[in-house]
Amino acid sequence: MWTLLHRLFRSPTIVLTALAVMVLTLFSAMLLIWPTQRELNRVWQQHGTQLANEYGHRAASLLTLDDRISVTVEARRWAREANITGLEILDANGRTLTEAGDVPGPEHTLFNTPLYYEDQLLGTLTLWQDDTSLRQATWRSLGFLLLSFLALGAAAFGMLHWLVRRQQQHTQAVHQLLLDSFPDLNAPETLEPQARLHRLLQNLQKNHRDALELLSALRHRLPTHQIQELIENFRASDQPGANALGALIKIELVNLHELEKRLPPDAVKRLMDFIQQRCDEVMRLYQGEPTQDPWRFIVQNDAEDGDFVQRALCASYVLDQLLNNMDGWTARPRPEFSVSVMAGPLYSGIQSSRGLPVLTIFGHILKQLDALSAHNQGAQILVGEPVFQYAPLGDVVEAEIYRDIALPDSQTLEVWRLTGFTANWQRVLDRQVASLQDRV
Secondary structure: OHHHHHHHHHHHHHHHHHHHEEEHOOOOOHHHHHHHHHHHHHHHHHHHHHHHHHHHHHHHHHOOOHHHHHHHHHHHHHHHOEEEEEEEEEEEEOEEEEEEEOOOOOOOOEEOOEEEEEEEEEEEEEEEEEHHHHHHHHHHHHHHHHHHHHHHHHHHHHHHHHHHHHHHHHHHHHHHHHHHHHHHHHOOOOOOOHHHHHHHHHHHHHHHHHHHHHEEEEEEOOOHHHHHHHHHHHOOOEEEEEEEEEEEEEEEEOOOHHHHHHHOOHHHHHHHHHHHHHHHHHHHHHHOEEOOOOEEEEEOOOOOOOOOHHHHHHHHHHHHHHOOOOOOOOOOOOHHHEEEEEEEEEEEEEEEEEEEEEEEEEHHHHHHHHHHHHHHHOOEEEHHHHHHHHHOOOOOEEEEEEEEOOOOOOOOEEEEEEEEHHHHHHHHHHHHHHHHHOOO
16 A cells, blocks of 8 residues: 555656645535535524514513513523523613523624614613534534545545556566566566666667567557567567668559459469569669568668668659550550658568568558558559658659648658659659660
8 A cells, every 4th residue: 555655646747636636626515515504604694683683572562561570581481492592681771681591792693683662772682592503514514525525535546546556467467578578587576666677678778679679669658469469570580670761662553453353364463473573673773672562662771861762762753654654555444553652760670471581671651651552542653741851852853742641540641742853853764764664
């Protein structure tokens, strides 16, 4: 219990939240109780004033007849009423004519009324009302307020306890996953939590690429199953991978389903082989590499000046011209290809696929590229806005804003359409396209 309280109060956010909830509860309870208490006090005051006026009217009638004995008898009878503490009647000169019950004095709440016969002042009646019921109602209200405050405090503490327990369970699950994956990271139980975390981070930094990638995933709070998937993927690597900066190009045959319906299978196969051949030729020319997806290619950053972005855009333009203007294609419908380009940080490693080494890419850039490709349903080149952050392309490419698309993580990606290149670049690329077309 004390450990839990210590953890709770070490977090300023939790403390401020708990205090805010308690203050709001206290304020809400006061809004409910204060009007009720004020109404009870008003009714009590009204009742005392009404009794004083009623007894004063009767006493004035008796004093008019100068019947002081009856006044004394009546005063004693009135004082025996349940709501009356004491009663006193004074004459016009302030002398006491009679008193009955407990007369506590003017420091207590009293009610008085003058006694008149026509315009003549006969005296004054003073009445002290029993305030026991009012005090009991006040204490009941305060007790209800305290119980409400304690109940909400207990509920807030229970909610915080549940949140902490849930976080502890998640942390324990991740910790167990770490120990299962990397047994050498196990720290002695005698160390303090902060020291154990420091030692864990040190060991992770000394470990191989699996530990570094897992640490990156943990920093982004990935679910446990995704962390396990990352571990399995990188354990299958035959060669060490590395974090890198690169541009990804994805080719998509937009009307594939229509082609499969209207063309024989051998014609579709010839088309696929031709596409693969064209892509390989262009990628070799611009230092690109195929990845685990045969129609997705990477142009890695081999220099510090952002040249990889220009090479990726040139390769995209050449591929778009070659694939969408195939002179030798006589069948109908004609194939239409879309080209999508994204750039950013990624992780690349070599995996075995059917006994062959394949360059495999991981990272958030893949999700962005897939979302961009899903929206690219025409014979065009769409470029994600991050591409323009890695190189000064104002004097190289010509592009126009296309639209904003929603990513799976609820973020928005600005998309541009590549319409061409500036004059000198355009002439060079067109000659490159013509040269490649002549090889067919």
